[in-house]
Amino acid sequence: xxxxxxxxxxxxxxxxxxxxxxxxxxxxxxxxxxxxxxxxxxxxxxxxxxxxxxxxxxxxxxxxxxxxxxxxxxxxxxxxxxxxxxxxxxxxxxxxxxxxxxxxxxxxxxxxxxxxxxxxxxxxxxxxxxxxxxxxxxxxxxxxxxxxxxxxxxxxxxxxxxxxxxxxxxxxxxxxxxxxxxxxxxxxxxxxxxxxxxxxxxxxxxxxxxxxxxxxxxxxxxxxxxxxxxxxxxxxxxxxxxxxxxxxxxxxxxxxxxxxxxxxxxxxxxxxxxxxxxxxxxxxxxxxxxxxxxxxxxxxxxxxxxxx
Numbered sequence: 001x002x003x004x005x006x007x008x009x010x011x012x013x014x015x016x017x018x019x020x021x022x023x024x025x026x027x028x029x030x031x032x033x034x035x036x037x038x039x040x041x042x043x044x045x046x047x048x049x050x051x052x053x054x055x056x057x058x059x060x061x062x063x064x065x066x067x068x069x070x071x072x073x074x075x076x077x078x079x080x081x082x083x084x085x086x087x088x089x090x091x092x093x094x095x096x097x098x099x100x101x102x103x104x105x106x107x108x109x110x111x112x113x114x115x116x117x118x119x120x121x122x123x124x125x126x127x128x129x130x131x132x133x134x135x136x137x138x139x140x141x142x143x144x145x146x147x148x149x150x151x152x153x154x155x156x157x158x159x160x161x162x163x164x165x166x167x168x169x170x171x172x173x174x175x176x177x178x179x180x181x182x183x184x185x186x187x188x189x190x191x192x193x194x195x196x197x198x199x200x201x202x203x204x205x206x207x208x209x210x211x212x213x214x215x216x217x218x219x220x221x222x223x224x225x226x227x228x229x230x231x232x233x234x235x236x237x238x239x240x241x242x243x244x245x246x247x248x249x250x251x252x253x254x255x256x257x258x259x260x261x262x263x264x265x266x267x268x269x270x271x272x273x274x275x276x277x278x279x280x281x282x283x284x285x286x287x288x289x290x291x292x293x294x295x296x297x298x299x300x301x302x303x304x305x306x307x308x
Contacts (some may be wrong), residue, residue: 001132002102002132002134002264003053003054003055003131003132003133003134004045004048004053004054004055004056004132004134004135004136004260004261004264005012005054005055005057005058005083005128005129005134005135005136006041006042006044006045006048006055006056006057006058006059006135006136006160006257007041007058007059007122007135007136007137007141007149008039008040008041008042008044008045008058008059008114008130008136008137008138008140008141009039009040009041009042009059009093009111009114009141009241010037010039010041010042010057010059010060010061010067010070010074010084010092010093010113010114010139011035011038011039011042011070011092011093011094011095011109011114011140012018012036012037012038012066012069012070012092012093012094012095013034013035013038013094013095013097013249013265013288013289014033014034014035014094014095014096014097015033015034015035015036015041015097015098015099015287015288016030016032016033016096016097016098016099017030017031017033017034017099017157017247017287018030018098018099018100018101019030019031019100019101020100020101020232020285021098021100021106022098022102027083027157028167029090031176033080033245034288035226035285035291036288036289036290036291037070037073037074037268037289037291038068038095038249038250038288038289039059039095039140039289040099040138040139040163040165040253041048041057041058041059041072041138041140041141042057042059042074042079042138042288042290043250043253043254043257043289044136044138044163044253044256044257044291045057045074045077045079045136045253045257046073046074046077046257046290046293047078047227047250047255047257047258047261047293048079048136048257048260048261048264049078049079049254049257049258049261050077050257050293050294050295050296051079051257051258051261051262051279051287051296051299052265052296053056053063053257053261053264053265053276054080055078055079055080055257055261056079056080056082056083056128056129056132056233057074057079057080057083057084058083058084058085058122058128058129058230059084059085059088059113059117059123059141060084060085060086060087060113060114060116061084061085061093061112061113062085062086062087062088062092062112062113063086063087063088063093064071064091064092066091066092066094067086067092067113069110070092070186071084073290075145077293079216080128082128083125083129084129085117085121085125086114087113087116087233088091089266089297090112090113090116091110091112092112092113092115093110093111093112093113093114093115093140094109094110094112095107095108095109095110095160096110098108099247099249099287102238102245102247103246103247104111104243104248105245105248105249105272107302109140109166111140111215113173114140114141114213115141115142116142116276117141117142117145118142118144118145119144119145119148120145122143122145122148122149122152122158129153129163132158133158133159133264134158134159134160134175134260134263134264134293135149135153135158135159135160135161136162136163136206136257136260137149137150137160137161137163138162138163138164138165139163139164139165139166139167139168140165140166144170145172147171147188150162150174150177150178151177152222154214159179159180160177160178160180161178161179161180161181161182161256161259161260162174162178162181162182163181163182163183163252163253163256164181164183164187164191165183165184165187165252167183167186167190167191168190168220169190169191170214175209175213176212176213176214177213177214178213178214178215179214179216179289180214180215180217180218180270181209181214181216181218181221182215182217182218182252182255182256182259183218183219184218184221184222184252185197185202185219185220185221185222186207187259188202188206188219189205189295191205191209192204192205192208192209194208199224199227199237200235202219202221202227203227203229205219206219206227206235207229207288209229210229210230210231214231215230215231215255216228216229216230216231217229217230218259218273220252220255220280221240221272222240222248222251223240223245224239224240225237225238225239225240225277226238226240226255226273226277228269228273236269236270238270238273238274238277240277240281241277241278241281241302243281243282243284243285243307244273244285245284245285246284246286246287247256247284247286247287247288247292248284249287249288249289249292250283250288250289250292250293251280251283251284253293254276254279254280254282254283254291254292255276256276257279258275258276258278258279258280259272259275259276260298262275262276274303275299275303278299278302278306279293279299280302281293281302282294282298282299282300282302
């Protein structure tokens with residue numbers, strides 16, 4: 001099996017559960033408040049490890065209690081943490097998440113140590129990036145650092161998975177360095193300027209991204225399923241598994257990590273997509289970020305029960 005390195009964010013998620021999200025100027029009471037390990041990078045590393053992959057986390061936390069909790073949670077999930085730097089004079093990243101009564105969420109990020117991760121930090125962690133064949137990236141670290149990683153590791157022949165979330169429009173020259181772009185329909189719309197409300201529109205957005213230089217793209221569509229396209233012209237649409245949604249936090253991250261684990265062990269395309277879709281479906285049936293990410297055995301049982 002090939003191994004995976006995730007370069008990205010580690011956050012402590014402060015989650016407020018409410019009946020309805022507040023309107024502008026409105027003050028409401030939370031039903032409950034929880035502190036849950038998160039961060040898109042860390043979530044994806046945990047998802048990969050729980051799906052059975054050998055995963056290493058590269059990132060930064062502050063020298064505080066939150067940082068210690070995040071590192072311990074990664075280790076307990078089987079993720080290597082030697083590549084995570086502990087920075088002085090800055091706090092660990094925080095995410096303030098509001099989850100409403102139907103499981104939808106809104107998020108405010110305070111980057112903390114994630115916001116000062118730079119190229120020198122990547123160089124310090126380079127020995128932990130020699131072995132992994134797959135590199136996973138997101139947008140919760142500074143863009144210059146992201147660009148440095150792309151240029152350095154694409155040149156070394158690493159398989160790069162880029163999850164452009166939170167959504168921003170990257171420079172055109174990065175697409176040819178990306179082997180696989182995984183994004184949701186909102187992010188696809190931002191990156192292409194094309195509406196993605198229908199499968200036909202998603203197909204059009206996918207074609208634009210492939211023409212920009214991506215070899216493969218996956219657009220996750222929530223309850224509508226997912227869409228796959230390759231630069232060779234092949235496409236695939238898979239329907240979503242029907243589950244009782246409790247909380248959509250980390251659903252996308254779970255998909256990214258689980259899919260990376262699936263291809264790292266050599267699963268065929270359709271099987272890998274179904275595996276990642278099942279892992280993501282299970283994640284939304286539980287509350288929180290890393291607390292909701294399923295173990296490999298649970299995904300296998302779910303797939304067997306679904307007959308897929």
